[in-house]
Amino acid sequence: MSLKDIIKQPEGRRLEFKEAIPTKAELEKTIVAFSNDAGGVLYIGVRDEPREVVGIPEGDLIKLEEQVSNIIHDNCYPIIIPNISSVVFDDKFLLKVEIYRGNNLPYYLKASGKTQGTYMRVGSSNRLASPEIIAELERQKRNISFDSELIYEKAFSDIDITNLLAFYKEKTGEVLDENSLKKLNLIVPHQDNLKATHALVLFSNDPLRESMFQNANVDCARFKGTTRHEFIDKKTIETNIALQAEAAYNFVLKHINKGAAVKGIYTKDRWEYPVIAIREVIRNAIVHRDYSLTGKNIKVAIYDDMIEITSPGRLSPTIDFNELEAGQSDVRNKVIAPVFRKLGVIDQWGNGLKLISEELKDYPEIDFKWMEIGLQFQVQFIKKNYIAPKEDKGFGFLVDEYGLDINEIEKDLGERSLVILKMMSENSKITSSELAEVIEVAEITIKRDIKELTDKKYLDRTGSKKTGDWLIINQKQD
Structure with a gap:
């Protein structure tokens, strides 16, 4: 993307503009937040509102670069090495401060310490990280995932996985015995015992799942009109995660229309929405959601003019929904994802995003949007030509x-x-x-x-x- 195009972009997760060097506190937080997340670029010499390139005097560039470098070195920990350079736009000089995602997570402000100085990028702002987020950053540093952590509250042999065993046999034709559970890392040897992982509990129908993961559910709702003021139907899917995708998908099919469409000389049934794409988004929401975040279920909302799917946890820094056909694949849940692959719900080649892209080509009347809202990832399928009915009381x-x-x-x-x-x-x-x-x-x-x-x-x-x-x-x- 050219510098001209970048400057037209809104501030966000990976981009920030400042007219002049920000305060020391602002700069520290931005640099730490970029390092803890997907990385990012700060351009100094650009007014944000209204967006205007004001530039920096050429004679001030070296001094400004040293000032920024010293603030980062002296106040951020562990060490962050920025890539600082000057760029020219319309004969005006800008300072470009590029920060890469760090490997020594979490990064924080030296003066505040880890618990009060760790910041994350949320939209275009820097937010103090919660203990949950700090724990997740530390897991990423150790290259482990939340779903692989061990359960100590209950012995593996006492966890009810009868539904999982039957479902696994039905879908794969294989018996999920103790050796298979080990290979899938659903159970792990620990001090001469076998311990269940978080993933096994999420796949189980054991009461422990309900007590430990009260928000590992899917809320489905069909609303009347285009707002959430009135619902027609709603359902919370509280079963184990292996069964959630199909149940949520069936809820969607129940509340959308299927009609006839002429293609060539043939008449074919056609849903009003790209249902394969919707199915893949629901599957991805369940497989890749952040199960360490408490207080939020996955939400599938159906309105008169769109379908909206919201999943706790932000999009992985390596995935770009703007490049649906690129065959991207990344895994947040390192135990859950392979189990879903065995069950045939997802594959390892990133074809889910390709399926979404391919079906959207057959639905030019549907607008596909995605966004990050706080610590959630949201996808929308919007009817471009929706015409609201005349307003009445509906009685x-x-x-x-x-x-x-x-x-x-x-x-x-x-x-x-x-x-x-x-x-x-x-x-x-x-x-x-x-x-x-x-x-x-x-x-x-x-x-x-x-x-x-x-x-x-x-x-x-x-x-x-x-x-x-x-x-x-x-x-x-x-």
């Missing part, structure tokens, strides 16, 4: 299908009751807590509304309290 079908007098209900019980009826018509198993979450009122308020709807013969309940269904009473049949 007309309650009249058409059930013969309800919506004006009377709104006057007597309020619009919230109409919203409840509408959501129950779309999801008969919806709970009062889920209704409260979406409508953003207290659950006791929802329960009172439901009681009024039931008492006034608009609503009934069939089946048990836990697993039953809501039934809107059809007034046409009265």
